Amino acid sequence: MNTKRDLIDGLSDELMRTFRRLRRSERKELTPFGLTFGQARALRLIARSGGGMRIGELATALEIVPRSATTMVDGLENAGFVARRPDPDDRRSVLVSCARPGFDLLDRLADVRRNSAEWLFAPLSPEERRELLRLLQATGKEPS
Amino acid sequence: MNTKRDLIDGLSDELMRTFRRLRRSERKELTPFGLTFGQARALRLIARSGGGMRIGELATALEIVPRSATTMVDGLENAGFVARRPDPDDRRSVLVSCARPGFDLLDRLADVRRNSAEWLFAPLSPEERRELLRLLQATGKEPS
DNA sequence: CGAATATCAGTGACACTGAAATTA
DNA sequence: CTAATTTCAGTGGCACTGATATTC
Numbered sequence: 001m002n003t004k005r006d007l008i009d010g011l012s013d014e015l016m017r018t019f020r021r022l023r024r025s026e027r028k029e030l031t032p033f034g035l036t037f038g039q040a041r042a043l044r045l046i047a048r049s050g051g052g053m054r055i056g057e058l059a060t061a062l063e064i065v066p067r068s069a070t071t072m073v074d075g076l077e078n079a080g081f082v083a084r085r086p087d088p089d090d091r092r093s094v095l096v097s098c099a100r101p102g103f104d105l106l107d108r109l110a111d112v113r114r115n116s117a118e119w120l121f122a123p124l125s126p127e128e129r130r131e132l133l134r135l136l137q138a139t140g141k142e143p144s
Numbered sequence: 145m146n147t148k149r150d151l152i153d154g155l156s157d158e159l160m161r162t163f164r165r166l167r168r169s170e171r172k173e174l175t176p177f178g179l180t181f182g183q184a185r186a187l188r189l190i191a192r193s194g195g196g197m198r199i200g201e202l203a204t205a206l207e208i209v210p211r212s213a214t215t216m217v218d219g220l221e222n223a224g225f226v227a228r229r230p231d232p233d234d235r236r237s238v239l240v241s242c243a244r245p246g247f248d249l250l251d252r253l254a255d256v257r258r259n260s261a262e263w264l265f266a267p268l269s270p271e272e273r274r275e276l277l278r279l280l281q282a283t284g285k286e287p288s
Numbered sequence: 289c290g291a292a293t294a295t296c297a298g299t300g301a302c303a304c305t306g307a308a309a310t311t312a
Numbered sequence: 313c314t315a316a317t318t319t320c321a322g323t324g325g326c327a328c329t330g331a332t333a334t335t336c
Contacts, residue, residue, distance in 0.1 A: 007273050008261045009254075012166060014280035016185075019163035020207060022156060024327090025287045027301090036301060041160075055318060063164060068303055070319060092311045092317045110153075117152045119284045129151050132279040135272055136158035140263045143169045168303090171325090180325060199294060212327055214295060236293040236335045 018120070026116035033105065033112070034079055038062075040109055042072050043098070046082055047106055052095030054087065081105065162264070170260035177249065177256070178223055182206075184253055186216050187242065190226055191250055196239030198231065225249065 027037050035043070045061050046053050053061075059069035073096050076082040081102035087093035098106075121129055171181050179187070189205050190197050203213035217240050220226040225246035231237035242250075265273055 007270070007277065008258055008265060010277050011265060011273060011280070012170075012257065012261050014277060015159070015163050015166060017207065018280050018283050019159050021283075021285070022159060026156075028287075038302065056316085063161070064303065065305085066318065067305085067320090071302080090312070090317085094318070113156065114152055116287075117156050119287050121152060121155060122284050123282050124279065126151070128279055128282070129155060131275065133151065133154050133158060135268065135276040135279070136155070136162050138267050138272070139162050139165075140266050141165070143172075143260075143263050182326065200292085208327065209329085210294070211296090211329085215326080234293085234336070238294065 022117060022120055025120070026113060029112045029116050033109065035081075035105075035109070036075070038072060039076055039079075039081075040113070042069070043076060043081055043102055043105070043109070046076075046096055047098040047102060049097075052085070052087075052097040054093050054095060056093075058096065076102070166261060166264050169264070170257060173256045173260050174253075177253065179225075179249075179253070180219070182216060183220055183223075183225075184257070186213075187220060187225055187246055187249070187253070190220075190240055191242040191246060193241075196229070196231075196241040198237050198239060200237075202240065220246070 023037055026040075030037060030040055033040075042058060042062060045058060049057075055069050055073065056066050058073070059066040062069060062072075064072075073082060073084070077084060077096075079101075081099055082096050083099045084094050084096055087095050121132075124132065167181055170184075174181060174184055177184075186202060186206060189202060193201075199213050199217065200210050202217070203210040206213060206216075208216075217226060217228070221228060221240075223245075225243060226240050227243045228238050228240055231239050265276075268276065
């Protein structure tokens with residue numbers, strides 16, 4: 001049982017350590033584009049949605065509360081990367097969609113993301129990467 | 145090469161998602177103890193150091209800049225969990241060590257941490273957990 | 289002198305809660 | 313009326329940079 005505790009402890013530590021390195025690297029490379037780590041993440045999701053995304057949808061996808069998604073969209077909108085428009089079918093809702101400057105950025109953003117991550121995963125073979133992805137995807141979704 | 149990009153993208157996404165879930169869960173369980181996620185992490189390291197740790201050492205271990213470690217120790221010290229004392233061998237330095245209330249907390253803190261993480265790793269077998277740990281440990285340490 | 293150590297002051301990112309307004 | 317959706321206001325965590333004092 002001591003080994004079990006050590007294992008979970010180590011997993012927590014390594015998970016945190018690895019994520020923080022990834023985020024720091026990506027942040028640094030994102031700075032010249034005027035985007036933060038979180039904004040880039042949101043922009044990817046919004047662009048992928050095509051026709052437009054409600055704030056609540058975005059919040060769910062980002063796993064944050066809707067209020068926080070509002071602020072995130074504010075930043076992207078002020079920078080001109082996304083646009084808000086009212087939902088014609090539900091006047092409570094707002095649809096957020098990717099604006100032209102946002103679309104123009106997507107390819108370079110993908111490059112940045114890949115470059116930021118590549119050094120991190122470089123020591124892993126393609127098979128190991130797939131296995132890592134599989135294991136991460138298998139983790140639990142909610143605290144029981 | 146499209147598959148390669150998708151793989152790295154997915155790894156980044158899953159790594160972030162998994163870490164954030166862990167942190168959120170641990171934060172929630174840590175609240176009653178008056179500790180934040182970062183403080184708990186620092187306290188573990190300080191306690192493990194035994195005789196005392198310099199701020200710079202702690203910063204290196206936490207992978208943050210020394211100035212941020214100062215603030216983190218401030219919080220732990222104000223709460224009475226750690227104590228600062230001057231380094232007798234180097235008057236520029238301060239040694240941070242775990243105080244009695246901090247020691248008293250360690251066991252319960254370990255429980256919290258294990259409980260917070262267990263649901264996350266529950267779907268993984270012991271072998272898979274060891275493999276996940278190995279893969280995370282194998283990731284790169286510095287942006288090339 | 290230059291280098292190391294810790295601290296002070298300010299800032300940015302980002303998540304949270306609670307309350308209010310609008311509409312389904 | 314209740315529930316859903318977004319937004320406003322404020323707060324907390326935590327990382328950063330730059331400047332300063334002290335000491336090696």
